[in-house]
Amino acid sequence: MTYLKNEILEILLEDSRTTPAQMAVMLGVSEKEIESAVSELEKDRVIVKYNTMIDRDKTDESLVEALIEVRVTPQRDRGFDEIARRIYRFPEVRSVYLMSGGYDLMVLTEGKTLKQVAFFVAEKLSTIEGVISTATHFVLKKYKDDGVVFDEESDNRLAVTP
């Protein structure tokens, strides 16, 4: 990938609302160059989506998140893909990763209540054919997510220094 594209990704990762005009100034290139680089990134699905990071603890809506370790029996010819697909199609599943180590799939899921998540695991996830076992861990507090620390240190420099 080009240097320009890497710079664009770095800026958008920091603030996805940065406009092409602003990026053009920051990077010392024309707005057209930015626009065409961004549309290539979008077309190639390097940029998949622009979304917003929310500190859920500060919203009224309660949300229960859980990380579930899933051990499965891989299927002939299709490995883990088929089971992973069956799992990630549930809307309450946010992420599914194939892992190395003591278990196979890591499933990140969310629900309105603890009960909702527990039901999902008991009734949907663990009954899928090929799933051997599950271990559910509820998230208690998020300190840092996707590189962002929620209680960020503030600027404590003196106002004017040489």
Place this chain on the structure above:
Amino acid sequence: MSAEKWVNPVVKAVPPSGIRQFFDIVNEIEGAVSLGVGEPDFVTPWRMREAAIWSLEQGETHYTSNWGTPELRGAIAQYLRTRFALEYNPAREILVTIGASEGIDLALRTILRPGDEVLIPDPSYVSYAPCVMLAGGVPVGVRTGADEGFRMVPQAVRDALTPRSRAIILPYPNNPTGAVMERADLAALSEAVAEADLAVISDEIYGELTYTGDRHVSIAELPGMRERTILLSGFSKSFAMTGWRLGYACGPDEIMAAMVKIHQYTALCAPIMAQRAALEGLRFGLTDDFSEVASMRRSYNRRRRVIVEAFNKMGLPCFEPLGAFYAFPCIRPTGMTSQQFCETLLREQKLALVPGTAFGPSGEGFVRASYAYSMGVIQEAMARLRAFLADHGVAP
């Protein structure tokens, strides 16, 4: 009876810091936005802070060698070799100091005899002239201007020479102007320096922060310059370590042996925990091509382009600064002096910029704006400045 009689007239003659005075005004204003700081907005990388914590836990609380720990000096030597093509012997030519600030003082006290003159670009960092005076020398300002991109040109240096000229201070990349001296500029200057047989004090604390596309070039790299140059640098700007107070001085062993004499009697050694943190930064940096420094530099570069374009668009001509993290726009279109401009701006829009005159008389007509701030703060500051200019009839 006044105790003032005990104050040495030389100290009395040193003017108070213009920055300090301005700071006192800013501090009284609530809700002020400031582009007034001379330090990075990044916090020291965690890896380095963690190394210092570990060191304290291990009970490393003692003096180190006067020169600094051998490990750190070795890492500095390797760093200077890989980043700037400079060769210094870590055993005798590298001295770890309490910030580059101590290095300035040591270098001047080591080379100046009473009445010796020191050429200093004007405007530049606030410490040089007072430190020259305290070392018994005479500071001689060498005017630099926006026309030459605030670089030191050989003719201006030749014009300032007298039989008492002893040394020249070369602070590039420059605070407050953001000017750099590229290889060709240094080559031209080094001829004048050699002709006049001057010692060079090259303060390269911003050496990691250049935006020319090429790396910073030290004058010590040029033919015939190493033997007359004291290179000063440190970790404050490149590793965001201002509060740790850690720098280093490099030079020919005869000079360094003299400098370490003053250092051992006045400071003894730099703080050990700061040395441990810096060592971690250098060691890790050497393994990954200083990616953390590169990432800070990319971030500064973007803000630099944004702030320079904003000044020029709103009617304050700003030459392109290619180093450090300062822009130095011209405020003459407002008809105000630098001091008036900054005080009125602070009162009316609660925005703090530093008057160029805080860095020497040639700073008149300019203000220093630091872009070591988040993009949000910079945008807010520029909005306030635009409103201020509109109120005072300055059209873009």
